[in-house]
Amino acid sequence: ETGVTQSPTHLIKTRGQQVTLRCSSQSGHNTVSWYQQALGQGPQFIFQYYREEENGRGNFPPRFSGLQFPNYSSELNVNALELDDSALYLCASSLGQGVEETQYFGPGTRLLVL
């Protein structure tokens, strides 16, 4: 069974650019959540997708957007990058959207915005 994978592992962008991060869910999982983890802090919820529809969103501006595909893989897009967007971006997949469901995390993409 393949776990959650993310690409790329590291990325360097400049302020104002756009970035796309990718996540491949664990086999059989139809729900994916994205988190931003700034240095020295806990992860913060960005949004969740369930069966290709956005299913909840944290306190992030609209320039953070996402997609979930029929195979349940997912993308996180960030437009107009700011210096504060530098962080580790984590995706997590789960069997469903239930509150008791375990979320399985990928290794993350580390984004540096210069």
Added chain:
Amino acid sequence: AQSVTQLGSHVSVSEGALVLLRCNYSSSVPPYLFWYVQYPNQGLQLLLKYTSAATLVKGINGFEAEFKKSETSFHLTKPSAHMSDAAEYFCAVRTAKNNNDMRFGAGTRLTVKP
């Protein structure tokens, strides 16, 4: 809204000593509580979760946590620390009211001295 507070950003113990990592939660509805571990340059791995069944929850790697409603706590313990336990530990809460939003604490870095 629900939240968690982890007391102590750094905890240092000797190998073989008791590990105690503290987590207090705030929630107006019954919470679901999780402990995750993060090793350097990796994603988060679930240690254990409380989903309103038994109040004493046993997890992987010899860790356990006890849900105490009267103290709004969910502290993580391990009787005997091992060098491989050195990592960052995160407590997290979800509720049925906001089941798509998992709120993480700021994390506690555990150091194990030989």
